[in-house]
Amino acid sequence: MTTTKKNTVVLAYSGGLDTSAIIPWIKENYSYEVIAFVANIGQSEKDLIDIKKKAIYSGAKKCYIYDLRYDFVTKYIYPMLKTGALYEKQYLLGTALARPVIAKAQVELALKTNSIALCHGSTGKGNDQIRFEMAYTALAPNLKIIAPWREWNISSREELITYLKNRNIPTTTTVEKIYSKDENCWHISTEGGRLEDPWKSPKNECWSWTEDPKKTSNNPEKILISIKNGEIIKINNKQLNPLECLNLLNSIGSRHGIGRIDIVENRLIGIKSRGCYETPGGTIMNIAIRAIEQLVLDRESFKWREQIGLEMSYAIYDGRWFTPLRKSLQCAADSLSYFINGEVVLELYKGNVIPIQKKSHNSLYLKEYATFGQDSIYNQKDAQGFINLYSLSSRIRSLNKNKLKDE
Numbered sequence: 001m002t003t004t005k006k007n008t009v010v011l012a013y014s015g016g017l018d019t020s021a022i023i024p025w026i027k028e029n030y031s032y033e034v035i036a037f038v039a040n041i042g043q044s045e046k047d048l049i050d051i052k053k054k055a056i057y058s059g060a061k062k063c064y065i066y067d068l069r070y071d072f073v074t075k076y077i078y079p080m081l082k083t084g085a086l087y088e089k090q091y092l093l094g095t096a097l098a099r100p101v102i103a104k105a106q107v108e109l110a111l112k113t114n115s116i117a118l119c120h121g122s123t124g125k126g127n128d129q130i131r132f133e134m135a136y137t138a139l140a141p142n143l144k145i146i147a148p149w150r151e152w153n154i155s156s157r158e159e160l161i162t163y164l165k166n167r168n169i170p171t172t173t174t175v176e177k178i179y180s181k182d183e184n185c186w187h188i189s190t191e192g193g194r195l196e197d198p199w200k201s202p203k204n205e206c207w208s209w210t211e212d213p214k215k216t217s218n219n220p221e222k223i224l225i226s227i228k229n230g231e232i233i234k235i236n237n238k239q240l241n242p243l244e245c246l247n248l249l250n251s252i253g254s255r256h257g258i259g260r261i262d263i264v265e266n267r268l269i270g271i272k273s274r275g276c277y278e279t280p281g282g283t284i285m286n287i288a289i290r291a292i293e294q295l296v297l298d299r300e301s302f303k304w305r306e307q308i309g310l311e312m313s314y315a316i317y318d319g320r321w322f323t324p325l326r327k328s329l330q331c332a333a334d335s336l337s338y339f340i341n342g343e344v345v346l347e348l349y350k351g352n353v354i355p356i357q358k359k360s361h362n363s364l365y366l367k368e369y370a371t372f373g374q375d376s377i378y379n380q381k382d383a384q385g386f387i388n389l390y391s392l393s394s395r396i397r398s399l400n401k402n403k404l405k406d407e
Contacts, residue, residue, distance in 0.1 A: 008033045009117040010110040015051040018121040023058040036060040039102040040067045042185025073242040082230040083333040084309030087317045092279045094187025100321035103135030117144035124150045131319030138322035187279040209278045213257030213351030220349040225288040230337025246281045253280025257351040291355035292342040295363040
């Protein structure tokens with residue numbers, strides 16, 4: 001016996017201008033009831049105040065708020081950190097990584113409420129439309145997908161405000177809002193406004209979390225990070241769960257101006273975009289884990305981990321979290337992370353994170369071998385045979401060239 005689907009759509013709702021307008025638009029153009037789904041992934045508390053009331057006032061039948069912060073850190077952020085993923089060598093994927101956790105919970109709600117469709121407020125120019133819909137199709141391929149920005153005739157912020165005003169739906173958004181910001185417990189991004197000109201430097205209002213490094217303390221701060229199996233488990237000898245670790249390091253890192261980047265990145269659809277990203281706690285975590293890797297991983301394993309990180313950065317950025325490729329990369333990274341255990345002391349100073357002490361029971365670094373002083377372990381004569389074999393192909397190639405010259 002099959003159950004008839006209800007004519008309801010589950011909307012990934014943020015309470016912002018776009019998704020507020022989407023609710024009445026869906027009702028008018030599809031005659032569907034709208035269930036607003038709000039994912040709490042660590043955005044500002046003011047963004048969550050009265051959000052349910054706002055959704056209902058905009059025309060939503062119901063509004064559900066899911067607290068996904070712990071899942072976000074433990075099931076997405078910590079696994080990514082093990083891989084060392086950095087998109088285009090700088091970006092810690094704060095926006096990209098949040099989309100699969102939101103989409104998964106949204107799909108689960110749609111299936112639970114027997115809804116007919118899923119909806120997001122991403123524009124037709126960005127990456128998020130791909131990330132959401134890649135997750136939707138992987139998890140619930142039979143659900144209809146509605147993407148208003150690819151359908152409606154609205155083309156500007158001014159038109160959205162007028163659209164809501166004509167329907168007596170209040171909005172606090174104004175046309176003077178010059179920046180687009182995306183925030184979660186991992187990072188905050190700022191785009192638009194003066195940042196659309198790469199020759200213009202970011203002003204103070206482009207940064208939301210972190211202190212200006214030039215104005216931070218003149219006294220460095222040292223912190224001790226404990227790592228087990230590639231995961232941060234203690235800070236200054238205090239055991240904390242992953243979300244607590246991130247929150248504490250965000251606080252510490254922000255006051256030292258840690259984690260600011262100003263980049264021009266390549267979007268998947270081919271457009272270049274500029275953004276100012278702040279990831280204070282994440283930057284500290286990433287540097288701490290990489291410091292222990294230096295002690296533990298042999299040369300070939302480190303090279304392989306670097307390749308895993310590169311491929312994982314594209315997999316996450318391109319919205320391929322729920323794919324066999326991402327899972328296989330994760331398995332490879334997890335196998336290496338088993339050995340990433342140890343402690344590292346980091347010095348934080350004016351935007352910099354500097355590992356100054358590190359140790360691990362799995363360390364391959366032995367002072368007896370590495371010393372420039374006298375030792376009784378390493379026989380330097382052994383290097384001669386290695387070099388003879390290592391350079392053999394070069395020797396043969398050179399001999400062949402000389403032979404051709406003689407002929």
